[in-house]
Amino acid sequence: MKVIGFVCDWAVSTEGLVDGRGELKAYPGVHIVRIPCSGFMRPDWLEQSLRAGADGAFVTGCPYGDCLNREGNYLMRDRMEQLARRLQRRRVDPGRVAMFAHGLHDQQAFLAEVGAFLRRLESLPQPAARPVRPAVGAAAGEAAE
Amino acid sequence: MYRRALTWLLRQTVKLDVYINRIYPSDWNPLYYTGGLAHFFLFLLVLSGILLFFYYVASLDGAYASIRYLSEEVPYGFLLRGLHRYAADGFIVAVLLHLFRNWFTDRYLFARDGPWISGMFLLILGGFVGVNGYQLVWDQRAQAVTEIFVAILGAVPLAGATLVRLFLGSEGISAAMLPRILFLHVGVASFLYVLLWWHYVRLRHPKIWPPATWVLLLLGLLVLLSALPGTRPTAGVPAQPGVRVTAYPLDVFFLLPFWLASYLPPGVVGAGLAGLLLLGYLIPYLKREDESRMGPRHAGVAQVIDGNCTGCELCYYDCPYDAIVMVPSPHPGLTKAAASRKLLAVVIDSRCVECGICVGACPFQALELPRFLEADLMRRIAELVRARAPA
Ligand code: HEM
Ligand code: SF4
Ligand code: SF4
Numbered sequence: 001m002k003v004i005g006f007v008c009d010w011a012v013s014t015e016g017l018v019d020g021r022g023e024l025k026a027y028p029g030v031h032i033v034r035i036p037c038s039g040f041m042r043p044d045w046l047e048q049s050l051r052a053g054a055d056g057a058f059v060t061g062c063p064y065g066d067c068l069n070r071e072g073n074y075l076m077r078d079r080m081e082q083l084a085r086r087l088q089r090r091r092v093d094p095g096r097v098a099m100f101a102h103g104l105h106d107q108q109a110f111l112a113e114v115g116a117f118l119r120r121l122e123s124l125p126q127p128a129a130r131p132v133r134p135a136v137g138a139a140a141g142e143a144a145e
Numbered sequence: 146m147y148r149r150a151l152t153w154l155l156r157q158t159v160k161l162d163v164y165i166n167r168i169y170p171s172d173w174n175p176l177y178y179t180g181g182l183a184h185f186f187l188f189l190l191v192l193s194g195i196l197l198f199f200y201y202v203a204s205l206d207g208a209y210a211s212i213r214y215l216s217e218e219v220p221y222g223f224l225l226r227g228l229h230r231y232a233a234d235g236f237i238v239a240v241l242l243h244l245f246r247n248w249f250t251d252r253y254l255f256a257r258d259g260p261w262i263s264g265m266f267l268l269i270l271g272g273f274v275g276v277n278g279y280q281l282v283w284d285q286r287a288q289a290v291t292e293i294f295v296a297i298l299g300a301v302p303l304a305g306a307t308l309v310r311l312f313l314g315s316e317g318i319s320a321a322m323l324p325r326i327l328f329l330h331v332g333v334a335s336f337l338y339v340l341l342w343w344h345y346v347r348l349r350h351p352k353i354w355p356p357a358t359w360v361l362l363l364l365g366l367l368v369l370l371s372a373l374p375g376t377r378p379t380a381g382v383p384a385q386p387g388v389r390v391t392a393y394p395l396d397v398f399f400l401l402p403f404w405l406a407s408y409l410p411p412g413v414v415g416a417g418l419a420g421l422l423l424l425g426y427l428i429p430y431l432k433r434e435d436e437s438r439m440g441p442r443h444a445g446v447a448q449v450i451d452g453n454c455t456g457c458e459l460c461y462y463d464c465p466y467d468a469i470v471m472v473p474s475p476h477p478g479l480t481k482a483a484a485s486r487k488l489l490a491v492v493i494d495s496r497c498v499e500c501g502i503c504v505g506a507c508p509f510q511a512l513e514l515p516r517f518l519e520a521d522l523m524r525r526i527a528e529l530v531r532a533r534a535p536a
Contacts, residue, residue, distance in 0.1 A: 036444045042505050054530050063171040066250075068500075069465055070466075104156065
């Protein structure tokens with residue numbers, strides 16, 4: 001299972017939860033990427049993650065109402081809904097992307113939700129998404145090599 | 146030291162939320178609406194204040210009697226007076242909660258200093274209006290408060306005597322005083338709304354109203370407090386200038402500095418207060434973190450990539466700090482979608498808090514945070530996925 005978790009730097013603390021490679025100790029294969037705000041996510045990046053070969057991708061923001069930037073997590077929640085519809089049109093299961101909201105201390109709740117997300121991913125039909133067009137990042141990565 | 150203390154306070158503040166969010170759905174956490182609560186109380190104060198104004202007589206012998214008449218003879222007059230009193234307490238509590246919460250949760254960073262500085266003015270003038278309100282009643286407490294306030298004013302170096310004269314209208318307590326204080330009370334309270342305009346000017350859709358349930362609950366609580374015999378504001382003892390006031394009921398929310406003045410010389414209390422408030426203004430500039438170590442938290446002011454921008458205005462609508470303006474496009478964009486654009490997005494650097502919300506809003510890859518570039522992020526994702534790919 002390969003999952004990318006985009007976590008707002010002000011939201012749940014992953015101190016002690018990740019290993020040296022940035023994966024969750026409890027769920028190897030779940031990579032945590034720290035971002036400035038959940039509202040910073042361009043929803044397209046979740047789709048790109050799937051096209052690059054991830055089985056799932058999620059965003060974590062602060063609890064609704066407590067966004068440091070006032071509205072980031074609400075905006076992201078709306079954009080996730082639009083993304084789900086777009087994914088459906090492109091024959092990607094919207095169940096492969098998710099949005100969570102956990103504050104600094106909600107580590108246990110966060111892990112539990114990631115666990116449930118992984119179980120959901122396992123039950124979905126394979127493959128996750130075909131790389132219909134080369135993912136931006138993949139192309140850039142190859143060029144760098 | 147400052148940094149460590151604030152980190153600790155941040156953790157405690159957010160921990161409190163964990164408990165509160167177990168009781169309410171998180172959108173309802175009252176601590177997420179402290180600004181809205183302050184605004185709600187201020188609104189109540191204005192409404193009840195306008196009604197009080199019809200009864201109040203601003204003269205040394207009339208003031209106390211008019212308030213007594215209102216609370217004892219006018220039907221529901223006690224309710225009016227109680228609402229005004231307790232809404233004032235609610236206001237100052239909400240404002241202080243708002244201040245501490247914004248402080249402890251870093252909501253003063255970068256371009257958020259506008260709301261902070263205007264907030265400090267709101268705090269000072271709001272407190273001043275509250276103290277004035279206690280003077281208007283012209284009972285013994287009012288007299289004591291006036292004497293202490295005048296002593297503190299008088300202790301101001303150089304300008305002291307002039308300030309006292311301005312405040313009282315003459316050398317001592319005289320008929321000129323109460324009309325002046327009434328004017329200050331109403332005038333400065335109205336001026337709070339001008340400051341609120343400044344407070345909100347860079348916040349898109351400020352949450353100025355708490356959820357309806359909270360509004361109803363608080364209204365109920367205020368009515369109860371104003372009506373119950375135990376808590377309803379009572380008539381004190383009328384003021385007698387010249388006679389020393391020995392004891393008076395203390396309002397812990399507004400009058401704490403006055404309580405201190407019975408132990409310390411007024412000059413010390415005044416200087417202490419001024420020092421505290423000055424520190425308050427400095428908070429946004431005493432950054433607690435080393436900026437180079439803030440990582441994604443300090444990703445740089447958003448940049449528009451001119452060639453890609455189509456003028457769709459989506460970033461303009463989503464920026465929570467009104468930091469993006471749309472200007473007539475001086476030249477066509479480079480991409481196909483941007484070729485016939487009419488508008489161009491421009492980020493006003495001094496308003497941007499580096500949140501990146503506009504980046505997420507833009508479907509045309511026309512915005513970037515300079516220290517958190519999309520290409521880097523995509524490369525990193527590709528590497529992460531590949532590292533795990535089954536051989
Ligand atoms: C009359 C008193 C005040 C009222 C009615 C008030 C109201 C508000 C409201 C409604 C907001 C918008 C909240 C949101 O939508 O996110 C806000 C934001 C803010 N207030 Fe106040 N406020 C008051 C006093 C203060 C004081 C005393 C301070 C601190 C010195 C302060 C600091 C701030 C800051 C820093 C923000 C921006 C928060 C952010 O960017 O998320 N305010 N205020
Ligand atoms: S969202 Fe993007 S394309 Fe649209 S106006 Fe803003 S920068 Fe330009
Ligand atoms: S990063 Fe973008 S959304 Fe955030 S304050 Fe700056 S211009 Fe506005």
